[in-house]
Amino acid sequence: MRFPERFSQLPDYAFPRLRSLLDAHAPGGDVIHMTIGEPRHDPPPFVGAVLAEALDGFGRYPANDGTAALREAICGWVGRRYGVALDPQSQVMALNGTREGLFNAAVALCPEAGGRPPVVLTPNPFYQVYAVAALAMGAEPVYVPATRETGFLPDYAGLPTDLLDRTEIAYLCSPANPQGAVADEEYLRDLLALAERHDFRVFADECYSEVYDADPPPGALAVAAAAGADPERLLVFNSLSKRSNLPGLRSGFVAGGPRSMARIRQLRAYAGAPLPEPLQEVAARAWADEAHVDASRAIYRRKYAVAAEVFDGIDGCGPPEAGFFLWLPVEDGEAAALRLWQATGVRVLPGAYLSRDTATGNPGNGYIRVAMVATEREVQRGLLAVRDCLYG
């Protein structure tokens, strides 16, 4: 029996690795989970009522591309948030969460290899599905450091020309998981221009766009529209998981140029796993409502303030620009996560579980990722324990 070789370079996923690292050891105190990016604020109050009203939809196969109501609600949100008018028929599709979308859009849009394998660019560290999508397509994933020196965003423009010429897809995560960096308008404009010059697509993962402190992060759709960029260059992914505290709903969307979207739609008609209709109704309602998002953001703002206070004066440890992770510098991320667990019971993720070795080293080695998803009090307890244990 043969198995595919193309996934053989994948390490185990971050969370089983963490269990192997920590679970043989007793926690040093009451356990506080600060590992997974699963929001624990309340979901919107209307979820139960909308779902109850829509139950008969479980008796039907759901619309593959999303119901008209959901696509219109998404376009309404994009219009209010970014001032961009999208056509709900041809420029937006419902996803079963963005993770599958980030994967399946690559399946639909990554061209076949010519002489040499196509290149897929991913920031390093990164959300792990980007690499799996590249490997599934027989592409060469190129892990581009997103470090303190590069403003925690990948410097794609600094890559060699021949590599950029082989590039088909560049993933960008802004606000970035795990570093919390935000690509400004200039960065996004330059990236779209680079994509135009070297003929590749940008897959902009904007899942954390609504978790911020002062100013809303710019969106790639708005920058592309203002710059008059070819709409086929850009696919934008967003989700209700973080915005609306609904990771279990599995609802997101992809928006992009009509020709690219038609390819994605065609593939999904064969092999997609559409979101059940009642869940699409909940999703439509959630995109149309900002009150619950404002309420959740207010809680994150307080957590940012807690992080600022706890880590005051400690270099590189302030709150993020956006998103709900702290990306904290330590000497060795695995050793720090183990020490913290054994001394305090706080569980955090070693940075290297989110990054890859490259010729210039592994940019996650000297970091831990700390998710500020628990209650404010628990986050405060956790952060104080992190500070006292690792920076005391």
Ligand SMILES: Cc1ncc(COP(=O)(O)O)c(C=O)c1O
């Ligand atoms: C950067 C990033 N992109 C995408 C996702 C996937 O989100 P979902 O599939 O829940 O929409 C996550 C989830 O943690 C994430 O951190």
